[in-house]
Every structure is written in structure tokens, then in C-alpha cells.
Amino acid sequence: MIRGPMARPLEDPLDVGPLAAHGTQLERDFPVETFARLRESLSRPGGRAVAQFRFHTAGAYPALEGSVRARAWLTCQRCLQEFEATLESPVRVAFVGRDAESSRVPDEYDAVTAPGGRIGLSEFVEEELLLALPLVPMHPTPADCALSLAAEGEAEAPRTPARPVSRPVTRPFADLRELMKR
Numbered sequence: 225m226i227r228g229p230m231a232r233p234l235e236d237p238l239d240v241g242p243l244a245a246h247g248t249q250l251e252r253d254f255p256v257e258t259f260a261r262l263r264e265s266l267s268r269p270g271g272r273a274v275a276q277f278r279f280h281t282a283g284a285y286p287a288l289e290g291s292v293r294a295r296a297w298l299t300c301q302r303c304l305q306e307f308e309a310t311l312e313s314p315v316r317v318a319f320v321g322r323d324a325e326s327s328r329v330p331d332e333y334d335a336v337t338a339p340g341g342r343i344g345l346s347e348f349v350e351e352e353l354l355l356a357l358p359l360v361p362m363h364p365t366p367a368d369c370a371l372s373l374a375a376e377g378e379a380e381a382p383r384t385p386a387r388p389v390s391r392p393v394t395r396p397f398a399d400l401r402e403l404m405k406r
């Protein structure tokens with residue numbers, strides 16, 4: 225993925241100048257649990273995040289475009305059950321050396337300050353994921369809440385001792401009717 229001789233700009237913190245000059249593409253994945261601030265909003269720490277960026281130059285500034293995406297566990301505010309959500313945020317930023325330059329980046333870019341031309345990749349990705357968090361996490365529909373609550377009920381039901389190995393009668397359509405009532 226590194227093209228041409230460069231002084232390890234892909235080490236974290238990233239050296240955005242050479243990455244932009246070379247049009248470097250970068251894809252990294254992170255365990256969600258590495259993000260301490262994001263973790264505070266999650267119902268459990270599991271999951272993975274993927275960042276895909278294409279570096280280029282925007283006006284006079286190094287820039288990147290791409291996305292961050294994560295599968296993460298949130299607590300539904302309608303039914304209070306946890307669910308696995310996709311956090312996704314398109315990213316288009318230009319890097320400035322000082323805040324004062326922020327207004328000079330092209331309109332379609334967000335300005336991000338990169339002191340000395342460097343950004344902490346993992347910090348940057350976490351920041352973008354925090355922006356992608358829903359204000360009020362919820363299952364997509366109330367029906368999903370009902371399904372989640374039903375599954376929870378089953379999980380908590382007392383276990384019956386060993387089921388018979390083969391069921392005497394299979395009734396797939398009866399089961400289907402049950403499903404359709406929901």
C-alpha cells in the first residue's frame with residue numbers, strides 16, 4: 225500500500241503531507257474496545273471498526289476522503305435490550321496546521337487541525353465513530369424490539385432437562401404461522 229520512498233508516514237501518528245502527495249489509500253481495522261470514549265456509549269465492548277481512506281490534496285491542504293464503519297452493541301432506548309448497530313460515517317476532511325486556517329479549506333471539506341502535519345489515526349477514527357453514534361439508539365422498528373424481548377424471555381426461561389433427540393412431528397407451517405402473527 226505504500227508507494228514510493230517515504231519516511232514511514234503510515235506509522236501512527238500519520239504524516240498526512242506525504243500520504244496526500246502520493247495519493248495513498250489506507251485501510252485499517254480496530255477492535256472497538258481500543259476506543260475508551262466510544263466504549264462508554266456501548267452496552268458491551270465487542271465489535272470491530274474499519275477505516276478506509278484515500279489521501280489527496282484539496283486546494284493547498286492534505287486531505288482524505290473515505291469512511292469509518294463499526295459494528296457495535298448499543299442499548300435500545302425503546303425496549304432497553306441491547307442490539308448490534310452499524311455505525312457509519314462518511315469522512316471528507318482537509319488538514320490544517322493551525323485552527324486559524326480552517327476557513328481556507330474548500331467548502332466541501334471539514335477542517336481538522338493536524339499540528340506538524342500529523343494526526344493520531346486511532347484518535348481520528350474514534351472521533352468519527354463518536355459522530356456516527358445515534359443520539360437515541362433504537363432498534364429499527366418496534367417489531368424488532370418485540371423480537372428482542374421475546375428472545376430475552378426464552379433465554380431466561382428455566383431450562384428443561386434434555387429434550388428428546390428426535391421430535392415426533394415437524395410442523396414447519398405451524399411455526400411459520402406463529403411467526404406471521406408477530
Ligand SMILES: [Zn+2]
Pocket residue numbers: 300301302303304305362363368369370372
Ligand atoms: Zn428495542
